[in-house]
Amino acid sequence: MRYLQGDPHALPRNRTTLAGYRAEHFLYTAGDGVATITLSRPERKNPLTFDSYAELRDLFRALAYADDVKAVVIAGAGGNFCSGGDVHEIIGPLTRLDMPGLLAFTRMTGDTVKAMLACPQPIVAAVDGVCAGAGAILAMASDLRLATPRARTAFLFAKVGLAGCDMGACSILPRLIGQGRAAELLYTGRTMPAEEGERWGFFNRLCAPDVLLDEAMALAQSLAAGPTFAHGMTKKMLQQEWSMGVEQAIDAEAQAQAICMATNDFHRAYHAFVAKTTPRFEGD
Numbered sequence: 001m002r003y004l005q006g007d008p009h010a011l012p013r014n015r016t017t018l019a020g021y022r023a024e025h026f027l028y029t030a031g032d033g034v035a036t037i038t039l040s041r042p043e044r045k046n047p048l049t050f051d052s053y054a055e056l057r058d059l060f061r062a063l064a065y066a067d068d069v070k071a072v073v074i075a076g077a078g079g080n081f082c083s084g085g086d087v088h089e090i091i092g093p094l095t096r097l098d099m100p101g102l103l104a105f106t107r108m109t110g111d112t113v114k115a116m117l118a119c120p121q122p123i124v125a126a127v128d129g130v131c132a133g134a135g136a137i138l139a140m141a142s143d144l145r146l147a148t149p150r151a152r153t154a155f156l157f158a159k160v161g162l163a164g165c166d167m168g169a170c171s172i173l174p175r176l177i178g179q180g181r182a183a184e185l186l187y188t189g190r191t192m193p194a195e196e197g198e199r200w201g202f203f204n205r206l207c208a209p210d211v212l213l214d215e216a217m218a219l220a221q222s223l224a225a226g227p228t229f230a231h232g233m234t235k236k237m238l239q240q241e242w243s244m245g246v247e248q249a250i251d252a253e254a255q256a257q258a259i260c261m262a263t264n265d266f267h268r269a270y271h272a273f274v275a276k277t278t279p280r281f282e283g284d
Contacts, residue, residue: 016062018059019031025052026040030068033069033228034073034220034221035072036074037072037073039082040076044086045076045130046077046081047082047083047086047090048082050089050105053109056115060112063119063120064119071121072124073124073213073217076128081126081151083132083135084132084134084135091160106166110167113167113172116141117141120236121228121232122143122220122231123142125145125216126147126215127146127147128147128148129148130152131147134167136154137169143235146215147198148207149194151197155169155173155186158186164185175242194206227281228283229263233260265282265283265284
């Protein structure tokens with residue numbers, strides 16, 4: 001990974017910065033607490049390759065230790081989000097792999113989603129145009145999703161002879177839009193228009209194409225300016241409580257909230273309220 005910047009002794013060994021990260025298989029920028037990942041193969045609607053999968057996995061893993069990134073935006077170049085796995089660079093080679101090789105690939109793609117879920121920063125997906133296959137999974141695995149009216153989302157695995165249970169889709173998608181709706185999309189592989197996606201709760205809201213990235217950045221910046229330690233706790237509990245009963249979840253939230261009450265940001269908010277000023281959160 002090419003993400004260490006400056007004096008390596010300036011931070012604890014388990015902390016680093018990612019402002020200077022140089023991506024090889026997509027575009028990456030960072031500033032003001034927000035990292036932007038842009039899938040950038042617009043001539044082919046931004047498909048993923050073996051290398052871009054692996055780099056996304058490694059980058060999201062590294063984000064768990066990045067002190068300078070508080071929120072992430074993921075987008076696509078050229079009016080599309082992502083068309084999924086590259087037919088020539090992934091699908092074709094997969095037909096020639098043995099079972100151990102196939103399993104190594106599917107575990108790697110699943111690890112990409114695991115890394116997205118595990119990184120504490122909220123991820124905002126800015127979806128325009130084609131959002132298909134693994135691209136739909138990247139949007140699904142994000143925390144918030146903004147889209148344009150021309151966004152077209154398809155979990156099209158059945159269209160290529162595969163099961164809909166790809167990269168966590170059978171677990172995560174029903175929690176976003178409901179079991180019946182998820183089953184329809186995964187069985188049929190049909191395209192979900194943007195308006196339907198917003199109505200079903202897959203998209204948080206729709207934006208005009210010319211302001212989509214600005215809206216996603218503004219949302220990410222507002223999250224980055226908030227109590228980011230607490231945001232990370234919210235993200236963790238949203239995921240962990242999927243497998244908890246209500247009583248267990250309430251107990252887990254009591255512990256999580258008590259931890260947040262011990263942070264400096266909680267005290268900053270109190271003192272700002274008393275002083276009738278706006279709190280300035282610092283994420284500690």
